[in-house]
Structure formats: structure tokens, C-alpha cells
Amino acid sequence: MSELKDTGFDDPVTVDVTLSVNGESRPVTVDTRETLLDTLREHLALTGAKKGCDHGQCGACTVLVDGRRVKSCLTLTVTLDDRRITTVEGLAAGDTLHPLQSAFIETDAFQCGYCTPGQLCSAVGMLAEVADGWPSAVTADVAGRPVLDDDEIRERMSGNLCRCGAYVNIVAAIRQVGA
Amino acid sequence: MRPFTYERAADVRSAVAVCAAGDAAYLGGGTNLVDLMRLGVATPAVLVDVTRLPFDRIEETEEGGLLIGAGVRNSDLAADSRVRRRHPMLAQAVVAGASGQIRNMATVAGNLLQRTRCAYFQDVTKPCNKREPGSGCPARRGEHRNLAVLGHSDACVATHPSDMAVPLAALGAVVHIEGPGGSRQVPMPGFHRLPGDRPERDTVLEPGELVTAVEVPPLAFGARSRYRKVRDRASFAFAVVSVAAALDVADGMVRDCRIALGGVAHVPWRAELAEAELCGGPATEAAFTRAAGLEMAQARPLERNAFKVPLAANVLVRTLIDLVEAR
Structure with missing residues (x-):
């Protein structure tokens, strides 16, 4: 060896x-x-x-x-x-939460919270990418403008794992802000 | 991690001079290199950061192709409207790789130069001919389910992990290189090399050479192309098998085609036998099946990855059928 x-x-x-x-x-x-x-x-x-x-x-x-x-x-x-x-400490404006932070609370999008700061920062960046028209691996026509449905959210957030399995509500939180 | 000095390259000449002096590595997005340094697999004494060199643009060439700067981030490549329109398989391959965060960091040159994810290569407590020449290859008899079926050698059965490189090989992209001896251009396939008895060399790059751009020549039928990737989970996983294919069909006949396979070899595998079989023949499932079978007949699968041979053939046939039926 x-x-x-x-x-x-x-x-x-x-x-x-x-x-x-x-x-x-x-x-x-x-x-x-x-x-x-x-x-x-x-x-x-x-x-x-x-x-x-x-x-x-x-x-x-x-x-x-x-x-x-x-x-x-x-x-x-x-x-x-x-x-x-x-x-994540820079997302809120003073005591006013970022819309994604509020949505995560409203939809119960976390359990232990360990992955949440990463999920939030990732979602902020991801929504900007969609707004810029970037395609993803599930975008049917890669030359066209993507529409943010649940499949797009799941694919685009695949770089963030949640061991508690809060995925369903994470998708809901992001849909609430991004759709 | 071994301590290293950090230098930010001011220009190509000084970057090449530092790296050619030895024990140094170029730093792009770092998504693979930083991890390999942490694992002890890569131990450079000097890191030369080339991400602030002016190689962050995608430009038109006089011939109607695209010159993609080496430092263009993967996400910017996939978002480029010209790439998406002219070469959908290239945009699809890039977004099929890694995750959104990693694509924002990773560069085009770094993607080409990423190292195999063979478990033995990444584990410094194990022998590996690629990491430590002459130490042996435990993968040949060990964990090789996701390793090569084509073009491997006794010394190494690793696969090249890139998705992006697969359509680039199909497109005959040309890698632009600056080195201590001047500049040169190397076409794909031909940039990556089969392992033979020198598996420590992934590419034909010489010490100190720096990739500055990747040129994609024009392809009139490039818009009719597709990248299809099979993996163990729906997202954020390396290819088990992948296919990049572009097809020019008229009156039920294949006028021209470009095909490359990923996840099957030490290089992005240009399917030259299948291309030759298809060109001038009927665009039918039977013809596609015959061509795919001809290509994969060259395979020499290992004990636990023989499934890749029919899988690659089936994915190729399905991709070609989809291209015929498209539009």
C-alpha cells in the first residue's frame, strides 16, 4: 500500500x-x-x-x-x-426578511435548519438565473425561455441537499416567490 | 492540504513562465482542483490564478464558428443564445453537468481538464497508475461499475467525467493552447488521450501549456442535435452513459451526422464507425441499431460494467430516432 x-x-x-x-x-x-x-x-x-x-x-x-x-x-x-x-446574513434588509425567507417560514420549508442558509442563497441565485432566461437540464426547448414550474425548481436546486427531506415545502416556498 | 503560494496571472506569458518552471498548477474555477488538493491527490507548490485573464468572452470567428474563451463559466456557455440556437447539444450537455453553483464557478478549460472520478484515483491510500504511475490499478478487479468499456488499457480503466467535452468532440472543436514553445491548436478528438501505458497523462498538454480558448467550427445542421445522459439519479450525477448527436436528414436518408459518447472511455468517444455506417444510408431504426451495434462491438467490458454496452447502443438509437422525429 x-x-x-x-x-x-x-x-x-x-x-x-x-x-x-x-x-x-x-x-x-x-x-x-x-x-x-x-x-x-x-x-x-x-x-x-x-x-x-x-x-x-x-x-x-x-x-x-x-x-x-x-x-x-x-x-x-x-x-x-x-x-x-x-x-444568508445579508439577505434581509434590517428586520425585513427577504421574500424567500418569509416564504420558507410560511410553507414550513425546513426542519433542522442546517441546510436552510444554503437553500436560501441558492434559491436567490437560481431565481436570478431564471429571470435571465438561463436553460436547465429539464428545459424542453433549450433555445427558448424557461418557465419556472416544479420540475425546473427541483432540477435547478439539485445542488442543495436536505437530509430532513423538506424538499416538498422548499419547492413550494420557491414557487411562491418565483412563479 | 500542502501549503502553496498564490499568484494572479497578469498575462499569458507570465502565467506560462511560472507554470513551466514546475510544481505549479493553473487555477480556474477550482471546483475539481481545490477538492483534489484537499484530498491530497494534487499537491502544487504554486497556484497560478488565470481567471482574471481576458478569456471570458464568446466571439464569432470569420468562418462562422464560435471562439469560446477558456475562462468562460459553464453557466455562461449554456446561457449563450448562439450556443443554444446553433448547438443545442452543447448547451444541453453543460446544463446536464454538476449543479447550478458549480456551473457558475467552473470554466470551459477546467471542464475539459477535470480529472476522472474513479474512486481509486481520488483515494491516496490506494494504488492508482494515474495518480502514482506504476502503483497498479485496483479498479480493474474492484469497483469499476461506472468505468470504461472502450479504449482502456491494463494500466487504467478510468473514464473522462465531462459532459461538455462529449458534444465538443462530436463538433470537432479545436483547443487553442499557449505554451513555453509558443501557441498551437489541437482538434478534438485528439486533445484527450487513451490511457495506454501512460494513464497519468489525460491530455496531450505539455508542462506549462495553458488552454486559452475552444473553437467550435460551424455546423450547418448543428441545430438538429441533442445530448442525452443516463445517470444513477435524476440530477447532479456523472454520466453512466451519454450521447451527443447531430443529424442531417433529407428524404428519409442520413446526409451527414456527428456522434460522440460519454461515460464509456478515457476520452470523449467519437463514434466514427457509427458515423461512417450511417452517412448515405436510410434514417431508420434498423439502420441506427446496426450502426450503434457496430460502434459498441469494439467494447471490452469489465466484469461489472457490461451493461454499459447495450445501454450506450440503446441510448444512441433512441437519440437518433428523436432527432429524426424532431420538428
């Missing part, structure tokens, strides 16, 4: 970057290896984005970068200066 590669003894490399997070400028010194997810949670006390799989497969870490949904667990923080980052 081959041995584990020796990766433990090189010196860490740190870099100063200035992030724009939820409209605030946040200077931070990061290890080049650090992901946006770890920077948000460990350095900036923004613990809304969750670490589920840390491999880009579960979607719990989803945030918006320049308005687009991405996996913060696969995004190196050092790549992000000048980029505009929005986390």
Missing part, C-alpha cells in the same frame, strides 16, 4: 485580502489554503453558511459572489478581493 503524501511540513503562506461581505469592507489575513467558507465562519463570525460535506456536493455552504450562487467550500478566499460576497 502506498503511503500518504507528506504535506505537513511546508510553511503556511498567508496573504492580506480585503473582502466585501454583505456590503461591508472586511480586511483579513488568510492562509492561501483557506476557503471562503472557513474565512466566513472562523474569521468573520458569519456562521450562517454551513459546512456539510466540504467537497461541493451538499450545497450547505452556498453563498453569492457578485450575485451568483457558488460553493464557498470550493472557493479559495485569496481569489476573492474586489468580489462582492453575500451570505
